[in-house]
Amino acid sequence: MFNTGLVTKAKGILDKIRYGEINYKPTKLVTPTRLIQSRSQAWVGLEKILFDIIEFSGIKTNSAVEFGVEFGYSTAALANFFKQVTGVDIFTGDEHAGHYGDIYAETSNNLKDFPNITLIKADYKDYITSANDTFDLVHVDIIHTYDDTYACGLWGAQHSSCTIFHDTQSYPDVKRAVADIAKKTNKKFYNYRKCNGLGIVF
Ligand SMILES: C[S@@+](CC[C@H](N)C(=O)[O-])C[C@H]1O[C@@H](n2cnc3c(N)ncnc32)[C@H](O)[C@@H]1O
Incomplete structure (x- = not known):
């Protein structure tokens, strides 16, 4: 019989060696006051560590851009802490999130009470070739392939x-x-292992 606690610990040690990740342990959990109901629950729990990440990384809170909005749960969470949030999504899903038709109108309606959110219906590839703005925070949650995460995330790390x-x-x-x-940009890779994992690069 395996001891699951020991297996998790061993995996953490291996990942630390293999990926240079540092285990992220929030010191403060803050639940944002304004959240939305979402058809997807994958991000639920992470809203509580956003404030801790902001304090820990010492970033400003003027602007954030999110790649991968879906129904808007994480976008709404970010909008509690950042003055302006831009959400970029094709709004038709992908092979990991699922294909659910065009949800742009549904997501816009979910986020109608957040005047500080701007939604852009676009592929991240088109957005990053035309935008050269910088942001306090970038959130990447698109299709979960290596190539797409790397391309979108490298732009994010270079613009935030x-x-x-x-x-x-x-x-x-x-x-x-x-x-x-993280290696390419000479930044540190902190990893929060709960809620499917949140990598933090700064
Ligand atoms: C996992 S969902 C995002 C979930 C959302 N962050 C949340 O938890 O509230 C992934 C989203 O990425 C979008 N997506 C996939 N490939 C994309 C691309 N190339 N450009 C922009 N958005 C993309 C999908 O349409 C989908 O809505």
């Missing part, structure tokens, strides 16, 4: 003070891409 990546624990390709981005 702090970049966060969802699903580092549930998709090894995401974790590998995050580790490579």
